[in-house]
Amino acid sequence: MTPFKENSNRLDTIRNVFASFSHWPSVFRLLYQTNPRYFANVMILTILSSLIPVGVIIATQSLIDAAVAISSGGGIVPLFIAFGLFAFLAVIRDILKHVDLVYKTLYQELLSNHVNLLIMQKATRLPYSSFEDAGIYDQLQRAKQDSTFRPYQLFQQVISIISNVIVLLSVSAMLITWKWWLALILLLLPICSTFSFIRLGQEEFMIDHNRASDRRKQYYLMHLLTSDSSVKELKTFQLGPFLVDRYRKYYERFFNQDKAMVIKRTKVALGFQALSLIAVVAMQSYVVWETMLGTIAVGSLIAFIQAISYTQTTSTDLMQTIFNMYQNNLYISQLFTFLSVPDEKRLAVAESVPFEKDASGLEFRNVSFKYQGVDAYALRNVSFAIRPGETLALVGENGSGKSTIVKLITQLYQPTEGEILFDGKPISHYEENEWRQKISALFQDFIKYEMAVNENIGFGNYRKADDEAAIIDASKQAGADEMIKRFPQQFHTQLGKWFAEGYQISGGQWQRIAISRAYMRDAALYILDEPTAALDPQAEQEVFTRFRELTQNKMGLFISHRFSTVRYANQILVLKQGEIIEAGTHKELLAEDGVYASLFHIQASFYLEETDESTRQMVGQM
Numbered sequence: 001m002t003p004f005k006e007n008s009n010r011l012d013t014i015r016n017v018f019a020s021f022s023h024w025p026s027v028f029r030l031l032y033q034t035n036p037r038y039f040a041n042v043m044i045l046t047i048l049s050s051l052i053p054v055g056v057i058i059a060t061q062s063l064i065d066a067a068v069a070i071s072s073g074g075g076i077v078p079l080f081i082a083f084g085l086f087a088f089l090a091v092i093r094d095i096l097k098h099v100d101l102v103y104k105t106l107y108q109e110l111l112s113n114h115v116n117l118l119i120m121q122k123a124t125r126l127p128y129s130s131f132e133d134a135g136i137y138d139q140l141q142r143a144k145q146d147s148t149f150r151p152y153q154l155f156q157q158v159i160s161i162i163s164n165v166i167v168l169l170s171v172s173a174m175l176i177t178w179k180w181w182l183a184l185i186l187l188l189l190p191i192c193s194t195f196s197f198i199r200l201g202q203e204e205f206m207i208d209h210n211r212a213s214d215r216r217k218q219y220y221l222m223h224l225l226t227s228d229s230s231v232k233e234l235k236t237f238q239l240g241p242f243l244v245d246r247y248r249k250y251y252e253r254f255f256n257q258d259k260a261m262v263i264k265r266t267k268v269a270l271g272f273q274a275l276s277l278i279a280v281v282a283m284q285s286y287v288v289w290e291t292m293l294g295t296i297a298v299g300s301l302i303a304f305i306q307a308i309s310y311t312q313t314t315s316t317d318l319m320q321t322i323f324n325m326y327q328n329n330l331y332i333s334q335l336f337t338f339l340s341v342p343d344e345k346r347l348a349v350a351e352s353v354p355f356e357k358d359a360s361g362l363e364f365r366n367v368s369f370k371y372q373g374v375d376a377y378a379l380r381n382v383s384f385a386i387r388p389g390e391t392l393a394l395v396g397e398n399g400s401g402k403s404t405i406v407k408l409i410t411q412l413y414q415p416t417e418g419e420i421l422f423d424g425k426p427i428s429h430y431e432e433n434e435w436r437q438k439i440s441a442l443f444q445d446f447i448k449y450e451m452a453v454n455e456n457i458g459f460g461n462y463r464k465a466d467d468e469a470a471i472i473d474a475s476k477q478a479g480a481d482e483m484i485k486r487f488p489q490q491f492h493t494q495l496g497k498w499f500a501e502g503y504q505i506s507g508g509q510w511q512r513i514a515i516s517r518a519y520m521r522d523a524a525l526y527i528l529d530e531p532t533a534a535l536d537p538q539a540e541q542e543v544f545t546r547f548r549e550l551t552q553n554k555m556g557l558f559i560s561h562r563f564s565t566v567r568y569a570n571q572i573l574v575l576k577q578g579e580i581i582e583a584g585t586h587k588e589l590l591a592e593d594g595v596y597a598s599l600f601h602i603q604a605s606f607y608l609e610e611t612d613e614s615t616r617q618m619v620g621q622m
C-alpha cells in the first residue's frame with residue numbers, strides 16, 4: 001500500500017514525490033476533522049500572513065515614489081497615505097504572528113491527541129489476529145511512536161507550501177506585469193536544483209527505509225531497559241550495560257549515516273545557493289540599469305529588487321519543503337494504511353443470546369484450527385459439549401491446544417473447519433456484544449491494571465464498574481474479600497508501583513483479584529485458563545469450591561496442570577498435539593489407565609513419601 005518502492009530509480013522518486021500529494025485530500029480531512037474551527041482559523045491566518053510581503057513591497061514602492069514626487073513639487077498627502085499603509089502592515093504582521101502562534105500551539109495539541117484517539121479507536125476495532133500480523137503490528141507501533149510530532153510537522157509543511165505558493169504568486173505577479181521573462185527565470189532556478197535534491201531525497205529515504213527494522217529493534221531495547229516488567233531479570237543476569245551498548249551501536253551507525261547525509265546535502269545546497277545568488281544579483285543589476293536609463297522610477301527599483309529576492313527565496317523554500325516531506329509522507333502513508341485495515345468482521349445476523357437453564361449448551365463439532373502462516377493444525381477435529389450445570393477441564397502437555405480452544409470460544413479467532421454451536425446455533429451468528437456479555441474468561445496472561453482494587457474488579461463488567469455491592473459480591477465469590485480487607489485502603493487501594501501510593505501485591509493476590517473480575521459478569525459460561533497457577537493450596541481449594549458453586553446452573557471450563565483440581569470436573573478432556581486423546585470423568589479416566597492416569601500418578605507421586613526411583617526419574621525428565 002505504501003507508495004514507496006525499495007529499489008526505485010530516479011523516475012520513481014519523482015513519482016513518489018508527486019504520489020505523496022495524493023495523500024493531501026486525506027491529510028486535509030484529518031486536519032479538518034481534528035477541529036474545524038481551529039483549522040479554518042489557522043488557514044485564514046496563513047493566507048493573510050502570506051499576503052503581507054506583497055503589501056509591504058507595494059507600500060515601499062508608493063512611499064519612495066511619493067518621497068521622490070515631493071522633491072519635484074508633489075503634495076504631501078500621498079506620502080502620508082503610503083507611510084500609513086506601511087505602518088498598518090507592520091502592526092498587522094505582528095498581530096497575525098502572535099495570534100497565529102496561539103492557534104498553532106493549541107492546534108498541535110489537538111492534532112496529536114486526535115491522531116492518538118484514531119489509533120486507539122482503530123486498535124479496539126481490529127481483529128485479534130491483526131496483533132499477530134507483523135506488518136500491521138509494525139504500522140501500529142510506528143503510528144503510535146511518532147504521533148506526537150509527525151502529523152504536526154506535516155501540517156506545518158502543508159501550511160508552509162500554501163503560504164509560499166501565495167507569496168510566490170502575488171510577488172511574481174508584480175514582476176510578470178513588468179518583465180515576464182524575469183519572473184520565469186526566477187521560478188525556473190529552483191526547479192534546476194530540484195534534480196539534485198531529488199537524488200539526495202532518494203538516498204535519505206532509502207537510508208531511512210532500510211533502517212526501519214533496526215530502529216524497531218532499538219525501540220525494543222529501550223523498552224526492555226526502561227520497563228518495570230523486565231528490570232528484575234536484567235539485573236539478575238547483569239544484562240543492563242550489555243543491552244545499553246547494543247543500543248549505542250545502533251545509534252552510532254544511524255548518527256554517522258545522518259552526518260554524512262547532512263554534509264552532502266549542505267554542499268549541494270550551498271552550490272545551488274551560490275548559483276542562484278549570482279543569478280539574482282545579475283537580475284537586480286539589470287533593474288538598476290533600467291533605472292539609470294530612466295525607464296523605471298526609484299520606487300519601482302526598490303520594489304523589483306525586493307520582489308526578485310522574495311521570489312528567489314520563496315521558490316527555493318518551496319522546493320526544499322516538498323522534498324523534506326519524505327519522512328512525514330512515509331509516516332502519514334503508514335498511518336492511513338493502518339487506519340484503513342479492515343475492522344473485525346462479523347458474519348452476524350443480529351440475534352440476542354437466549355440462555356435458559358435447560359438450554360443445550362456449548363458444542364464443538366469437528367473443529368479444526370490453524371494459526372495464520374502456520375501449516376500445522378493447532379486443533380484437529382475436536383468435538384465435545386458442555387451442558388448447563390457442568391464443568392469441563394482441559395488438560396494436556398504445553399502447546400497441546402488448550403488455550404486455543406478458549407480463543408475460539410471467545411471468538412478471538414474463527415475455526416478453520418467445523419462449527420462451534422451455542423443452543424444449536426453457530427456462535428458467530430450471535431450479536432457480538434451479547435455474546436461477549438455471556439462469556440467471562442480469565443486468561444493466563446491476565447492484565448494487572450495499575451489502578452484501584454475496585455477498578456481492577458469492576459472492569460469485568462463495565463456496566464457495573466461503579467457498583468460497589470456487585471464488586472464486593474464478585475470478590476466474595478472469588479474468595480478474595482478477606483484478603484482485600486487487609487489492604488491499606490481496602491477496595492480503594494491503588495495497586496502496583498507505577499503511581500503514587502501504589503501497593504504491590506503478590507502474584508497469587510493479583511490472580512485472586514483477576515478471578516473476582518471474571519466473576520463480575522452474569523455469564524452463561526465461565527472460563528478460567530490456569531487460574532490457580534500462583535495460588536497456595538488452600539486458596540486453590542477455595543477457588544474451586546466457589547467455582548463449582550458459581551457454575552451450578554451455568555457452564556464452567558477450566559484449564560489446569562494440577563490434577564488436585566481437575567479431578568472435580570464433570571468432564572475431563574486430555575489433549576495431545578491438538579487432538580482429544582481421552583475424555584471422561586476422573587474415575588473413568590483412571591480406570592482407562594491411559595495418559596491421564598499416568599500423568600495423575602506422576603503428580604500424585606510428588607506428594608507420596610515413598611516414591612519409587614523410576615517414577616522420580618520419569619518426573620525429572622519431564
Ligand SMILES: Nc1ncnc2c1ncn2[C@@H]1O[C@H](COP(=O)(O)OP(=O)(O)OP(=O)(O)O)[C@@H](O)[C@H]1O
Nearest residue numbers: 132371374378396397398399400401402403404405
Ligand atoms: N498466535 C499463535 N500463532 C501461531 N501459533 C500459535 C499461536 N498461539 C499458539 N500457537 C501454537 O498453537 C499450538 C497450541 O497452543 P496453545 O497455546 O493452545 O497451547 P496450550 O495447550 O494452551 O499450551 P500451554 O499449556 O503451554 O499454555 C502450539 O503449538 C503453539 O505453538
